[in-house]
Amino acid sequence: MDLLGYGAFFLTTALIFSLVTLGLNLQWGLTGLFNVGLAGFVAIGAYTSALLTTPDDAARLGGFGLPILVGWLGAMVVGGIAAALTGMATLRLRSDYLAITTFGVAVVVQLVALNAQKLTGGPFGIGFIPRPFGGLAETPLLFNLSNLAVVSVVTLVAYLALEHLSRSPWGRVLKALREDERAAISLGKSARFYRVQAFAVGGAIMALAGALQAHFTGFIAPDNYLPILTFQVWVMLIVGGSGSNLGAVIGSILVWAIWAGSGTLTSILFPPEQQARAAALQIAAIGVMLCVILLIRPNGLFGDRPRRPRFSKRAKIAAGESSSGS
Amino acid sequence: MSLQFVVDGLLTGSMIGLGAIGVTLTYSILRFSNFAHGDFMAWGTYATLAVVSAIGATFGKVAPIAPLSFGWPLIVALVVGMAFTALLALLLDKVLFARLRSQGQAIIVVMASFGASMALRSLLEFTFTSRPTYFSRAIQIAMPVGFGIRITPDQIALLLLTAVLVLGVHLLMTRTQTGRSMQALSQNAALARIVGIDVASVVRVTWVIGGALACVAGVMIGILVQIRPFMGFDMLLPMFAAAILGGIGSIPGAVLGGLIIGLAEAGAVQLIGAEWRAAVSFIILMAVLFVRPIGLFGVRER
Secondary structure, X not given: OHXXXXXXXXXXXXXXXXHHHHHHHHHHHHOOOOOOOHHHHHHHHHHHHHHHHOOOOOOOOOOOOOOHHHHHHHHHHHHHHHHHHHHHHHOOXXXXXXXXXHHHHHHHHHHHHHHOHHHHOHHHOEOOOOOOOHHHHHOHHHHHHHHHHHHHHHHHHHHHHHXXXXXXXXXXXXXXXXXXXXXXXXXXXXXXXXXXXXXHHHHHHHHHHHHHHHHHHOOEOHHHHOHHHHHHHHHHHHHHOOOOHHHHHHHHHHHHHHHHHHHHHHHHHOOHHHHHHHHHHHHHHHHHHHHHHHXXXXXXXXXXXXXXXXXXXXXXXXXXXXXXXX | OOOHHHHHHHHHHHHHHHHHHHHHHHHHXXXXXXXXXXXXXXXXXXXXXXXXXXXXXXXXXXXXXXXXXXXXXXXXXXXXXXXXHHHHHHXXXXXXXXXXXXXXXXHHHHHHHHHHHHHHHHHHHHHHOOOOEOOOOOOOOOEEOOOOOEEOHHHHXXXXXXXXXXXXXXXXXXXXXXXHHHHHHHHOHHHHHHOOOOHHHHHHHHHHHHHHHHHHXXXXXHHHOOXXXXXOHHHHHHHHHHHHHHOOOOHHHHHXXXXXXXXXXXXXXXXXOHHHHHHHHHHHHXXXXXXXXXXXXXXXXX
């Protein structure tokens, strides 16, 4: 029974990660936009939803006590707007500028979370975030399973929507921009406009994931949104294979399993006073893993980014034509 | 407000500027923003610290040079640390960046540098723990120099060192064949190859300069503030902002950008409070990207 409960807990966390990874896949995998500040967007979502749904608190702004769904919607709206602004500032420039700016966004969000006590509760964070099925907390198993159900449904909906989007004309424009910007522009597509849209939608999905996580744990603090989160999600996407939504989900579950597993292992193997060092070693190992994957298998498990674009694209087109013709 | 912020700002600006030289060179010659640059700083500082301790263990306690808080061991160690950091940068390029660069996707290299940065920093944390350390625990008396400004001998020495290094790099870039090759490569890589510039050696020089200066900047932080595994990572945003503010590829620009950001940070600390310091470089960065994305001394992208 305990194992089942833990399994449900594990999968819930992994699926929330995979939601972030799906958002990143829309930005990077489909559109080629490099976001190294995604922890910031996740944090924006978590804090927005927490502010909207928590009961009134005299120590800080709000606590508006709104329904959880409103919190989630609000998180997506604010996250989307933040991402759109970031995109508008940088997407007419070289891709590196977006990377640097998103990095800065994460730093500033972290600062606001830490220092704007009136808004975010400062280093102690926000507690008493309403949890869906909070009434079931007496029976942990049921509580975990119902959480898992909610998160699964949200992830599934996001997954299907993204699959649909990437096949839609909109998604094809994004892919075209990624593969050959000049050709796409010459067909009359505004590169910047489409990229800002993709970046905003991706940011909204990340914010939603942050909100889900906040309502799942019931408590958030600035420490949840350190650069390490960004890093984890990147590894998940690269392992799964950028460009593939399925890869994003499976990569997230796989990497989270490795992460949680090695965390448990180090907590068994190392004495308590060495835990922090062991955790550092764990991060170093994952960092090396990311570099190795980039070197030897840049497509990850399910990636669709062809190494020889022309050749395989032609092959794909040929295959597509023959299948649609039959 | 007291004018003390000018000295603080110039010092912070020197650290940022020295780091930003490496960032701007990597960006203009190798064409990627190196997220591991901050960690070169931290590695160089810890290497210098290790050499200082080794010298201390061999020669016993060495008296500091008159008004300064450090003696010759630190100077020797700094040179060793600079060499070490340059080698580290070269090694990382050989193992990782060069291979990815040859695949031709610039942004993959950026991502790899992000992964490398995590790995490097965590290795430091593993080896030295995250507890801050210091080169010296001696407290220096700051001398008043008028206008309500106080400055310590260490600070004067480090400002002078920065000026010498910046001048040196500037002369190297403008007066030597190597420097001109570097400029040529950053302006037009294809043409530079055609006229027979040895690209591999230019790349090596770029890493050596960037790594060595990162080490100096790190040691400055170590002397004036403290040594932590995250010290370089926290400098990353100011360094990027300085490089972009100054104009990518411009060394005077990077230094001037660093000084502007340093002064702005020090001013903000006095006016608003130290906790918002890190937001200053972001605001400047955004302003530059909106108003003049090529920076102060930048040239338009080809």
